[in-house]
Amino acid sequence: MKKIIFYFLIIISIILLIDIAKILRTDFARLSVYDFGYLSGKIILFIVFVLISFMTRKAIFTKKIE
Numbered sequence: 001m002k003k004i005i006f007y008f009l010i011i012i013s014i015i016l017l018i019d020i021a022k023i024l025r026t027d028f029a030r031l032s033v034y035d036f037g038y039l040s041g042k043i044i045l046f047i048v049f050v051l052i053s054f055m056t057r058k059a060i061f062t063k064k065i066e
Helices: 002-026 033-061
Strands: none
Touching: 002 033
């Protein structure tokens, strides 16, 4: 179950990264104040998903000493 959550979070992070890159590449000159808020919200979501996936990766792939 943890692996499924990990891969799901990775896929969402990649989608967010592509969306952020697309906004920066094509629409950066036309961004208004509200668009900068939208972009910063996307960046914050990307960071949150990467951190959560890093924590689940740590829990999945570390060797457990029994």
